[in-house]
Amino acid sequence: MFVNNPYRPEPAVIKDIIQETTNIRTFRIVLNDEEKMRNFSFKPGQVAQLSVFGVGESTFVINSPPTRKDYLQFSVMAVGEVTQALHKLDVGDEVGVRAPLGNGFDVEALKGYNIVFVGGGIGMAPLRTLLLYMLDNRQDYGDIIVIYGARSPEDLCYRYEFDKWRDGGINLVLTVDAEAPGWKENVGFVPTILAEVEPSAHNRMAITCGPPIMIKFVLAGLKEIGFENHQILTTLEKRMKCGIGICGRCNIGTKYVCIDGPVFSYEELSKMLPEL
Amino acid sequence: MRGKTFIAHDELPEVLERLSKAMDVWIPTAINDEKYEIQFLPYQSDRLPVLDRQSTMPPKKVIFPQVETLLHFSRKKDENNPFKSHIKLEDEEEVSPVLVFGARPCDVRGFLVFDEVYLNGPYKDPYYAKRRKKTLFATLVCETSDNACFCSAVGSGPADQTGSDLWIIPVDGGYVIEALTERGENLMPEMGKDATEAQVAEARDVQEKVAGLRVGEADLTQNSDAFEDRFSDNEYWRDMAFKCISCGICTYVCPTCYCFNITDEAKDLDGERIRSWDSCMFNHFTREASGHNPRPSKLERYRNRIGHKFSYFPKKYKGMIACCGCGRCIRRCPVALDIRNVVLSLKKNKENVDVCK
Ligand SMILES: Cc1cc2nc3c(=O)[nH]c(=O)nc-3n(C[C@H](O)[C@H](O)[C@H](O)COP(=O)(O)OP(=O)(O)OC[C@H]3O[C@@H](n4cnc5c(N)ncnc54)[C@H](O)[C@@H]3O)c2cc1C
Ligand code: SF4
Ligand code: SF4
Numbered sequence: 092m093f094v095n096n097p098y099r100p101e102p103a104v105i106k107d108i109i110q111e112t113t114n115i116r117t118f119r120i121v122l123n124d125e126e127k128m129r130n131f132s133f134k135p136g137q138v139a140q141l142s143v144f145g146v147g148e149s150t151f152v153i154n155s156p157p158t159r160k161d162y163l164q165f166s167v168m169a170v171g172e173v174t175q176a177l178h179k180l181d182v183g184d185e186v187g188v189r190a191p192l193g194n195g196f197d198v199e200a201l202k203g204y205n206i207v208f209v210g211g212g213i214g215m216a217p218l219r220t221l222l223l224y225m226l227d228n229r230q231d232y233g234d235i236i237v238i239y240g241a242r243s244p245e246d247l248c249y250r251y252e253f254d255k256w257r258d259g260g261i262n263l264v265l266t267v268d269a270e271a272p273g274w275k276e277n278v279g280f281v282p283t284i285l286a287e288v289e290p291s292a293h294n295r296m297a298i299t300c301g302p303p304i305m306i307k308f309v310l311a312g313l314k315e316i317g318f319e320n321h322q323i324l325t326t327l328e329k330r331m332k333c334g335i336g337i338c339g340r341c342n343i344g345t346k347y348v349c350i351d352g353p354v355f356s357y358e359e360l361s362k363m364l365p366e367l
Numbered sequence: 368m369r370g371k372t373f374i375a376h377d378e379l380p381e382v383l384e385r386l387s388k389a390m391d392v393w394i395p396t397a398i399n400d401e402k403y404e405i406q407f408l409p410y411q412s413d414r415l416p417v418l419d420r421q422s423t424m425p426p427k428k429v430i431f432p433q434v435e436t437l438l439h440f441s442r443k444k445d446e447n448n449p450f451k452s453h454i455k456l457e458d459e460e461e462v463s464p465v466l467v468f469g470a471r472p473c474d475v476r477g478f479l480v481f482d483e484v485y486l487n488g489p490y491k492d493p494y495y496a497k498r499r500k501k502t503l504f505a506t507l508v509c510e511t512s513d514n515a516c517f518c519s520a521v522g523s524g525p526a527d528q529t530g531s532d533l534w535i536i537p538v539d540g541g542y543v544i545e546a547l548t549e550r551g552e553n554l555m556p557e558m559g560k561d562a563t564e565a566q567v568a569e570a571r572d573v574q575e576k577v578a579g580l581r582v583g584e585a586d587l588t589q590n591s592d593a594f595e596d597r598f599s600d601n602e603y604w605r606d607m608a609f610k611c612i613s614c615g616i617c618t619y620v621c622p623t624c625y626c627f628n629i630t631d632e633a634k635d636l637d638g639e640r641i642r643s644w645d646s647c648m649f650n651h652f653t654r655e656a657s658g659h660n661p662r663p664s665k666l667e668r669y670r671n672r673i674g675h676k677f678s679y680f681p682k683k684y685k686g687m688i689a690c691c692g693c694g695r696c697i698r699r700c701p702v703a704l705d706i707r708n709v710v711l712s713l714k715k716n717k718e719n720v721d722v723c724k
């Protein structure tokens with residue numbers, strides 16, 4: 092996208108907004124420059140810096156897959172200045188986009204494997220892009236299990252597409268932290284449900300994203316089931332500014348999450364300095 | 368090619384005056400006529416360079432301004448729909464050529480560290496690149512090291528010419544000037560008259576004498592692994608960072624500290640995206656939106672400053688230490704933390720670590 096100036100955002104317009112939960116909104120945007128939009132290519136798991144001009148920039152994963160290019164989708168949880176400013180925007184308003192940034196998932200290396208996704212809360216966003224990519228290339232991947240949890244049924248994102256995921260042959264296991272009226276799926280924390288489902292580690296890759304505390308227990312759970320470090324992938328969140336390896340903010344030892352990540356295997360993480 | 372030239376002390380203003388017609392000439396300038404604070408400022412007729420001591424601040428801002436505009440944006444009203452507006456972006460304009468006159472080898476080395484990150488990484492920084500490309504360095508062989516200096520301990524030295532375009536050697540009555548690069552050579556016609564044989568000989572002696580000096584006794588270049596071994600020794604880092612008050616001065620005065628923040632400033636429909644120097648010694652630097660902070664206390668932040676300069680950077684960039692040994696952080700730290708001591712102690716066992724220095 093950026094030929095000469097990687098700091099220069101591409102103007103884009105918001106085409107659609109979906110209220111996912113009380114504090115998460117999904118934005119579907121299209122670059123103003125039609126040719127750039129047509130030629131825009133990225134890998135699942137790569138991120139963008141979204142600008143609200145006058146407020147600032149923040150990092151979000153492009154959670155639509157590269158196989159569906161009508162728009163680029165971002166799900167934004169309102170937590171601070173830029174995210175709240177994004178939530179105030181309407182359809183037709185303009186934002187700036189710097190993308191694609193980061194390494195993304197290696198979809199080629201994942202071919203032929205069975206997959207288990209383990210996501211919590213907004214952590215489902217980076218998993219969604221890969222999940223949809225796999226649905227669009229279904230023959231390349233084995234069986235796919237998705238374990239997705241949130242505090243309550245109202246805190247689950249993408250509820251309106253769950254049926255489509257299931258129609259695509261996904262074994263979707265949903266869970267919420269506590270009983271809720273009308274809720275017919277699982278109740279319990281994600282790591283507990285993971286232990287119940289106990290997906291075989293044989294020829295399987297696990298891909299997880301969620302709050303640090305969930306990740307910690309999911310990791311232990313996966314190990315228990317028999318997953319090795321190299322079979323587990325995650326995508327990290329670090330405070331970012333430049334997104335291009337220069338501003339010096341997002342390093343873990345010698346690795347920069349913005350250019351060497353955000354996707355890492357636990358094999359890689361175990362060799363990095365413990366500063367997560 | 369012109370040989371060496373000589374500029375007498377009283378001819379220096381004239382030379383700078385002529386040079387400044389063709390380019391922006393930055394010189395170490397005494398603020399308020401006192402030599403207590405010396406800053407690099409653009410040459411003006413009433414300003415003389417202070418060349419007898421190191422500047423308070425390095426010339427970092429000449430190429431990497433403390434605050435700079437990355438882009439302007441203005442929101443234009445949509446004619447068809449008064450409730451909508453469109454964004455119009457404008458880049459910053461070009462820059463003029465610059466000569467930094469009177470930098471020191473450590474000052475120049477700071478930019479060699481920057482170059483690895485800003486020019487040679489997967490993305491090139493266009494703002495840095497445009498200034499860097501147009502900046503020349505006339506560097507002074509350094510005869511005035513003090514007890515905070517340690518350039519020889521980090522792989523450089525007071526006569527290190529790497530990165531300089533012109534070389535300034537103080538001799539009796541003035542300065543002998545020598546071109547080190549083609550771009551430097553192009554400025555030689557402006558650099559006074561031809562030096563006499565005696566002046567050339569004197570300059571050679573000075574150069575040899577300074578090249579033979581070792582500024583900083585220890586060798587601080589081989590600590591990558593020792594740092595990693597010490598990484599999880601919280602007691603060590605707690606002791607080392609105990610006095611630190613997280614003021615950030617050490618990063619502010621540092622020629623090799625290159626981290627920045629990006630923010631927007633806007634009024635009504637127009638505004639700018641600016642970047643400004645930031646510091647890894649500040650708490651907010653890595654604080655994530657969730658409230659989680661991978662470097663929650665000064666222990667982790669101080670550790671990162673040491674690790675970045677003496678372990679991560681050399682691991683990534685062929686052994687280059689991201690510290691030029693200028694000693695500014697040692698002179699300016701309000702609680703007298705000495706980076707040399709922290710790095711040296713990495714290899715010591717607990718009993719021998721000196722935390723009071
Ligand atoms: C690779 C990556 C992918 C990501 N993907 C997504 C995604 O898909 N969806 C998503 O929602 N998020 C995602 N994030 C997180 C997202 O980038 C952050 O939530 C976002 O940057 C927050 O920006 P903000 O300006 O709204 O917050 P900020 O205003 O910067 O606030 C950050 C935090 O600091 C606090 N704070 C702010 N100012 C102050 C102050 N002056 N004093 C004290 N505290 C203060 C705020 O309360 C908040 O907790 C991702 C992050 C990364 C690194
Ligand atoms: S100058 Fe000294 S007190 Fe201030 S942040 Fe640096 S080490 Fe800490
Ligand atoms: S760390 Fe200290 S001595 Fe080293 S370059 Fe920076 S200011 Fe100079």
Ligand code: FES
Nearest residue numbers: 332334338339349
């Ligand atoms: S976000 Fe700037 S270096 Fe990674």
